Amino acid sequence: MHDGTGRIVVQGLTKQFGPVTAVQNLGFTVEPGTVTGFLGPNGSGKTTTLRMLLGLVRPTAGQATVNGRPFEQLGNPARVVGAVLEAQSFHPTRSALNHLRSFAAAIGVSDRVVNDVLGLVGLHQAGRRNTKGFSLGMRQRLALATALLGDPQILILDEPSNGLDPEGIAWLRGFLRDFASRGRTVLISSHLLREVEQTVDQVVIISRGQSMYHGSLDQLRAQRPSRVLVQADDLATLVGALQEAGHNGIESIPDGRLAVSGADSKQVADLALKAGVAVYGIQEEHVDLESLFLEMTSGQYTGAPGFGPPAPQQPPPNWGQPPGSGGFPTVNPYQQPGAPQGPYQQQGPYQHGPQGPYQPGPYQQGPPQHSPYQQPPGDQGQSDGSGGNH
Ligand SMILES: Nc1ncnc2c1ncn2[C@@H]1O[C@H](COP(=O)(O)OP(=O)(O)OP(=O)(O)O)[C@@H](O)[C@H]1O
Structure with a gap:
């Protein structure tokens, strides 16, 4: 009607x-x-x-x-x-x-x-x-x-x-x-x-x-909260302190740092200080929509998988993964500038669940902070695209 x-x-x-x-x-x-x-x-x-x-x-x-x-x-x-x-x-x-x-x-x-x-x-x-x-x-x-x-x-x-x-x-x-x-x-x-x-x-x-x-x-944007990357001398103690303070979105990343979601760098640094853990570097990462878009749409021409790093086993929450597509992304936006490029999918000891709370995601990292638009109806795309809709 x-x-x-x-x-x-x-x-x-x-x-x-x-x-x-x-x-x-x-x-x-x-x-x-x-x-x-x-x-x-x-x-x-x-x-x-x-x-x-x-x-x-x-x-x-x-x-x-x-x-x-x-x-x-x-x-x-x-x-x-x-x-x-x-x-x-x-x-x-x-x-x-x-x-x-x-x-x-x-x-x-x-x-x-x-x-x-x-x-x-x-x-x-x-x-x-x-x-x-x-x-x-x-x-x-x-x-x-x-x-x-x-x-x-x-x-x-x-x-x-x-x-x-x-x-x-x-x-x-x-x-x-x-x-x-x-x-x-x-x-x-x-x-x-x-x-x-x-x-x-x-x-x-x-x-x-x-x-x-x-x-x-x-x-x-909300699907990917910001996170803090922290490098410290005693990761296990820091993880304990973070968890005690209610920060459960913690995982280790391939370069040995911890990634803490839903926290800011000050919170993490303060907790580390309280726990007596030395912090060597701390950095905030923020969601970048363009990267997120690229990540969601990657593989259009690559026939992923088989190009780029291995795809995750399951899509991030609320994203519809194409049936039989073999998964995405082929982009690993977590790679650090200067870090060797490769299949950095392995997870460290602090992941939550089989995948950890983070799939590779479109984060932009802030600078390190040390110590803290027709034509008449036809069909099948045969038209030449000229004119308007009248
Ligand atoms: N008339 C047609 N016959 C055969 N294949 C077609 C036809 N029209 C579109 N396709 C194919 O369907 C797919 C989607 O094409 P479509 O033009 O809808 O994409 P698009 O997102 O608009 O791309 P672009 O941004 O490049 O304009 C492509 O693989 C294209 O080759």
């Missing part, structure tokens, strides 16, 4: 292109009033998913709905969804204004709206120029203007920052935030978490067509 909410729901979505599983059992919801980042490395299935959402590719299994209906059942799709997929091509001898006017006529929108959207995307002065001479960034803006013609409730943009300069990226960020703040829905894809980090409310991270994470960036 057409529920008019602006909600996007993806359930069990799967697409097989012959032997290639582009998308596998994908599920997520995009709520109105939010900007959602759809993230994954090249070839992870982002565009295929967006094409299924827009009725351009028929799913092998599962479904994607907009306002509670498959896209092709929406009464006036241009009024519901504005979409830009991939790099846009425009009739080279047509001006931006004429391009927009032809799309506006197709969906019953007046020329006044054409001028409005041109102004909205900052192309007013270039309106009479032929698109032949447009830069990639100007093409992105014109594609966005095309998508906005129907005053849609939902924007779906595939890699919208491509070709934009820093000022353009900042402008886009503000535009999308404002769009969402009016209770509308934004879904943007990117292969760079950093690019969308300041724009999105939540992210859906995929790798090899499968969901790795769905939630807010804060929740993602």
Whole structure:
């Protein structure tokens, strides 16, 4: 049923292109009033998913709905969804204004709206120029203007920052935030978490067509608390003192130091002092989202395992490991600068449980502290990616 909410729901979505599983059992919801980042490395299935959402590719299994209906059942799709997929091509001898006017006529929108959207995307002065001479960034803006013609409730943009300069990226960020703040829905894809980090409310991270994470960036950060790395002369005594003080997230790391989660360096140093343990070095590590993203999506091309260090036996809590993927990550973000590179998966004597409380993770270490963003529906990705959704 057409529920008019602006909600996007993806359930069990799967697409097989012959032997290639582009998308596998994908599920997520995009709520109105939010900007959602759809993230994954090249070839992870982002565009295929967006094409299924827009009725351009028929799913092998599962479904994607907009306002509670498959896209092709929406009464006036241009009024519901504005979409830009991939790099846009425009009739080279047509001006931006004429391009927009032809799309506006197709969906019953007046020329006044054409001028409005041109102004909205900052192309007013270039309106009479032929698109032949447009830069990639100007093409992105014109594609966005095309998508906005129907005053849609939902924007779906595939890699919208491509070709934009820093000022353009900042402008886009503000535009999308404002769009969402009016209770509308934004879904943007990117292969760079950093690019969308300041724009999105939540992210859906995929790798090899499968969901790795769905939630807010804060929740993602919270899965990996900071930790302290400490080098001391009597580790056993220090472990005892830490445990007595309620610090149970302790493990030894390959270089002989202890890693203590959920504590800061002062707490650890004070406890060591009290226990009479000499501390030779202490360092705080903080979660780095980009590394975390890389860790979750690594192996897209490497066919892990068998490349890089051995994968852990089980994924970190709340992460969906791809069935039969053989695991991830192939990145070991714990490696210390200057330390020999290798399969540092062995655990020391202070681990908790078979894996210890830490899987190799995306921490950035602080300095050591001594002593302390369519075209008409077709199928199978045969379209050339030109034009807007009208
Ligand atoms: N029409 C098609 N026929 C065969 N394979 C396809 C087709 N479209 C996509 N694929 C394959 O499906 C997988 C996912 O591709 P997709 O374009 O969805 O990834 P993506 O995450 O959008 O990548 P990128 O960031 O590089 O645009 C890839 O292996 C790709 O080669």
